[in-house]
Amino acid sequence: MRVTTIDRFAPAPGTVVQWAVDASASTGVASAIPPSFNQSHHLASAAADPAGESTWLAASFDVDGPVDLKAIERAFLALIARHGTLHSGFVRDGGRVVRHLHDPAALRVIVTPPRTLTTVSAVRDALRGGLRHACTPFGGPGCHLATIDRADRSTILCGFDHAHVDAYSMAIVVDDLARLYGGYRAEPGAFDPRVLPPAASFVDYCAEEAGDDRDFSRHPGMDRWVEFFARHDRRPPEFPLDLGLAPGARARQAVDVRTLLGPRDTATFAASCAESGSSVYAGILSAMAHAVHDLGGGSEMPVLFPMHTRRSRRWENAMGWFTTNAPVTITVETDLPATIARAGPAVREAVALGEIPIPRVLETIGGLRAGRTDIFMVSYVDYRRLPGAHAHDLLDAHHISNVTSADDAQFWISRTESGLALRTRYPDTAVARATMDAFLGGVGRHAAAETLRQSTANRAT
Structure with a gap:
């Protein structure tokens, strides 16, 4: 796994297609589970500087041949359904921040028309623009998908607002998305994403964090x-x-x-x-x-x-x-x-x-x-x-x-x-x-x- 930043990321040119999550058909259910400590700090910083650059993390990987666009779209939606935090979002309600949970079956994707770009900088700028637009801390799920299609070897990129992921998650998304994509590509309409190992929900982790009332005042540390x-x-x-x-x-x-x-x-x-x-x-x-x-x-x-x-x-x-x-x-x-x-x-x-x-x-x-x-x-x-x-x-x-x-x-x-x-x-x-x-x-x-x-x-x- 190469750790880098978007200004150093240099994928070869190709035809770029990008997807953002559309939650307009989902009303979302307000949850009593508050943001985690890390999420609260992140959301407060974003609220204090709404015009600032969003903080997102993305992972990319290559696949042989051109991208099967139907297969990768299905894989992206299956990834969102698989991980609880990816089908949740945050809404500002007065002075509060409320977590909203979405039914993943009600989520759709908005896809951009394919654009054939001929330089590394043009591809990078397109990806950065798509990530900036989709990976936002407030509103619907802050998730983004992009493909760079080439005849011999193509690139798949998936990004998320930092509220939903950490560095470890970038390894998980590569593993999950590559396996989901391979499954949907090999078995169109027949692949069952439940063949992947079970994945617990970070939303449940947040609930446990909020309910942790242990007394640490006498902890030796x-x-x-x-x-x-x-x-x-x-x-x-x-x-x-x-x-x-x-x-x-x-x-x-x-x-x-x-x-x-x-x-x-x-x-x-x-x-x-x-x-x-x-x-x-x-x-x-x-x-x-x-x-x-x-x-x-x-x-x-x-x-x-x-x-x-x-x-x-x-x-x-x-x-x-x-x-x-x-x-x-x-x-x-x-x-x-x-x-x-x-x-x-x-x-x-x-x-x-x-x-x-x-x-x-x-x-x-x-x-x-x-x-x-x-x-x-x-x-x-x-x-x-x-x-x-x-x-x-x-x-x-x-x-x-x-x-x-x-x-x-x-x-x-x-x-x-x-x-x-x-x-x-x-x-x-x-x-x-x-x-x-x-x-x-x-x-x-x-x-x-x-x-x-x-x-x-x-x-x-």
């Missing part, structure tokens, strides 16, 4: 949360190097996508981390902390990191926004191996803090103080472990995000069979560009140096 935010004056940590933005300012988002380590070097780096009881994620966080330290950012790098909450098998095939956050501080030691050895236990302890719902943390600390809108965070996803991973290379699968605006730096580390890659989002200022060039170069050098050290040690033994 709550003191750690309180201590973490007390050290930062009740503000989330910020990227510790200068990004050239005044307080309260935002800038157009800049993007960097690069390979950190190839497959062999990634395996060597993983072995080095494992020797000290640490993970690859802890290793890359350590390389980041050293890069920050090299540039005068101090010897401690506090950061929040997202992690999925699919803690039972019930949710493993469910699309939705199943994430929470945990805090960790990476302390720079005398060398990178020593930092990695200390970071491993710190990350493991932080993971346990993710058991405490964020709303309970905020209640305990008295809420967050105003700071940057974005949160300095470092995500890690091992796509090799997600549904359908065995076919990602064959399908040329992509996870694609929108490009909006930014006021802090955010990082997405992805591990695939091709190695370790890093996508970075940061404000597009001259200072930030120079900072990121130096920082990202340093991360790569530290990771490569540790790989070389481990390789040399292996040869010596």
Whole structure:
């Protein structure tokens, strides 16, 4: 799975057809299930800036030959019916946001006439326009489908407003949609989508989250949360190097996508981390902390990191926004191996803090103080472990995000069979560009140096 952004996505030209969901024939049923914590934050941000760029996630994959348009439309509708969050939406009712549930059988699709486009930029612009129009936080289901038809090999893309999906969901949509499309194409009118494994509904997860009345005040991890935010004056940590933005300012988002380590070097780096009881994620966080330290950012790098909450098998095939956050501080030691050895236990302890719902943390600390809108965070996803991973290379699968605006730096580390890659989002200022060039170069050098050290040690033994 290649992790990128729409401005870097470069599908070959072809004939583009796009579909949006039409809920006009469905009245929708108002639900007492409130938005999840993540959804509430997302919807509040969208309501505060209704003219802003929507935040959506999309996945794409390739299929042999031209696209069977009837088969992919049926597959798209079956995907929406399969996942509860995809046939739901949010409506503003005065000062409230109400979830509306739609009967998937009442949903229709609006299809655009085919357009044969001859340049990569024209295809990209068409896709971005379709995603912007369809993947909206309010109204009907924010889902979008597009195909780029070619004689030899074609591309299928499916996007969603962020309220309904997370990064893990992008692997699920590729797996589900590819299998549904293959079934409808092979058995027109006879394929039964129920042959896919059962998928629970994220709406049910939201109901459980809303009904969770456990008392976490005496949870052993709550003191750690309180201590973490007390050290930062009740503000989330910020990227510790200068990004050239005044307080309260935002800038157009800049993007960097690069390979950190190839497959062999990634395996060597993983072995080095494992020797000290640490993970690859802890290793890359350590390389980041050293890069920050090299540039005068101090010897401690506090950061929040997202992690999925699919803690039972019930949710493993469910699309939705199943994430929470945990805090960790990476302390720079005398060398990178020593930092990695200390970071491993710190990350493991932080993971346990993710058991405490964020709303309970905020209640305990008295809420967050105003700071940057974005949160300095470092995500890690091992796509090799997600549904359908065995076919990602064959399908040329992509996870694609929108490009909006930014006021802090955010990082997405992805591990695939091709190695370790890093996508970075940061404000597009001259200072930030120079900072990121130096920082990202340093991360790569530290990771490569540790790989070389481990390789040399292996040869010596």
